[in-house]
């Protein structure tokens with residue numbers, strides 16, 4: 001699923017790239033794990049190598065000091081800047097000392113390199129303290145983050161910015177390009193969060209203390225009481241300032257890696273034209289503010305055409321959950337006066353947090369750009385209905401799909417399947433559907449048979465698959481939640497969003513087969529459904545899960561396999577855990 005008319009060219013170039021990657025990987029195993037191999041490549045594609053050291057550091061991104069997980073001492077980590085077709089090599093050294101790690105390249109399909117996806121338990125063993133791991137990939141979109149335990153909300157994330165090859169014209173024009181990474185931030189450690197999620201009874205972390213824009217937020221230190229760990233005027237938590245030249249147009253690449261919150265982003269007084277989503281060009285539409293869910297990326301254009309003598313707010317507000325977190329703010333400044341002077345107006349409040357129709361309208365407005373439509377196959381070979389419920393399993397609060405709550409096996413699926421290791425996971429097929437004619441999505445789930453499991457979905461290579469996500473009431477009455485679903489290894493077409501219960505006999509008629517947008521992350525609204533279609537054309541094993549970190553931790557995910565027999569020889573560097581322990585070398 002490539003971008004419009006360039007599809008054939010990109011396909012062949014990425015396949016060539018993939019072969020090179022396989023070869024290089026083999027070469028690298030002989031040479032040792034690290035080291036630059038730029039000279040080995042024959043094609044003109046560039047290799048960019050990054051060396052990252054992952055470590056714990058005290059940080060005060062919202063003025064309150066906390067232990068964070070950093071890359072080269074920073075959170076967010078460094079931005080990866082690449083051009084389409086380049087190969088990126090990231091050497092990740094784990095200096096956490098007491099903790100494993102793994103980094104996922106979010107939105108990058110890893111064609112031919114499924115072992116570089118960075119998903120602990122699915123595609124690789126975790127990186128042990130003191131060890132390093134080499135990730136290689138041909139990039140395609142804009143995020144990276146930890147995919148081990150709950151390390152994402154501890155600060156292990158950043159942006160991948162991929163530009164088009166020289167000479168390629170994009171379907172919109174702008175003068176400058178900026179990235180805005182949004183996330184939510186807690187003062188309690190992720191260990192306390194995780195322990196609470198696993199506890200009986202369940203202990204909820206509650207809403208985040210702050211929202212950050214490019215790693216900066218402003219917690220009200222008066223709320224912290226007498227403490228030496230909160231300093232309102234610390235330079236580390238001064239607001240992010242976006243400086244603009246009057247009359248110029250700016251491309252803002254807005255990305256969300258929140259652990260929990262759905263957000264609405266606004267540039268006060270400036271409309272935004274949405275032009276790109278998850279790496280695909282969008283039929284442009286204008287919004288006053290943008291809903292963005294964890295794992296999504298958008299490009300919007302703004303023009304600096306307002307009164308240049310004052311500053312304006314950049315504001316991120318919580319939506320889809322009752323907000324208990326102040327807006328995350330930054331400042332837009334027209335190279336005039338004091339760049340960080342607070343604007344004279346109140347912070348934009350965003351839409352009503354519970355206005356589902358408002359959010360659904362924006363989700364439905366997302367269509368492929370007319371000149372970059374890649375139509376989906378007209379029919380699907382298989383349809384999977386996934387009922388999203390919250391269940392009590394042995395006293396634990398869990399999320400389940402068709403009554404199965406996901407648990408990682410100790411040996412990654414990719415290795416288990418490629419090497420025919422037995423007793424690693426439940427080899428019975430995962431449930432394909434649920435009783436959609438009778439299940440009451442508006443009542444707390446009464447299904448007492450929910451289980452924790454490791455079963456997966458296996459697809460015939462190159463087949464077309466529809467997945468319909470169905471949201472339902474949680475354990476508390478009259479409440480349903482919002483879930484951003486993210487697929488590894490693929491982009492998918494978003495065919496439709498709807499409210500209420502999906503009926504395959506009726507609602508498939510609403511599928512947009514004309515100009516659906518391709519994405520890797522899509523929202524599922526409370527008491528609603530979302531239908532997607534994808535081609536199972538990327539050999540490997542891939543996670544598909546809710547991007548709310550606590551939800552995935554509580555079982556809200558499934559695993560897909562296709563074409564495992566076509567996967568090349570696995571590099572040894574992904575092994576060493578569970579049943580994949582390596583034989584001792586002489």
Ligand SMILES: [Cu+2]
Pocket residue numbers: 482483484546547548551552556
């Ligand atoms: Cu969720």
